[in-house]
Amino acid sequence: MAFHCYCWHGDTATAQGPKRDSLCGDLSMATPPVLTRDWLKKPQSMLQRKASTPDEAVSWLEEVFDQHAPKMAHSQATGINRQDRFGSALADLQAGNDLSWGFPLAGSKYLALAVIVVG
Incomplete structure (x- = not known):
């Protein structure tokens, strides 16, 4: 097993606001995903x-x-x-x-x- 460690720091509105699903659901964007396993599909730059x-x-x-x-x-x-x-x-x-x-x-x-x- 391996353990991929991710970190995102940004505006609360992105992570919890009304547009969260559209902002975070886009797997090409460097934002926290809606589904936990989707961290693996986010840009590699997010992998710490x-x-x-x-x-x-x-x-x-x-x-x-x-x-x-x-x-x-x-x-x-x-x-x-x-x-x-x-x-x-x-x-x-x-x-x-x-x-x-x-x-x-x-x-x-x-x-x-x-x-x-x-x-």
Whole structure:
């Protein structure tokens, strides 16, 4: 198995607004997809890392989450304790489940993270 790690940072209106389906449903656009598995069909430029183990993928998730946590509402960044958040992520990936997380950020921005299990 491999783990494809994706990240998108942009306007909340794109990720959650009324035009989301048309903006995100277009697989040629560098926007988060409507369906989780469609990350694999998005432009390759959105692929941040290919991890070979669930642990590597979770390490990537932690790095990206930590970079953006200061821009999250306090409840988003700390509402789930770190061990639970990333422990659950590891268990899901070890079970072969894809991950898709989304966080509103300050300034009407949005962060979408996904790890897609391949193989």
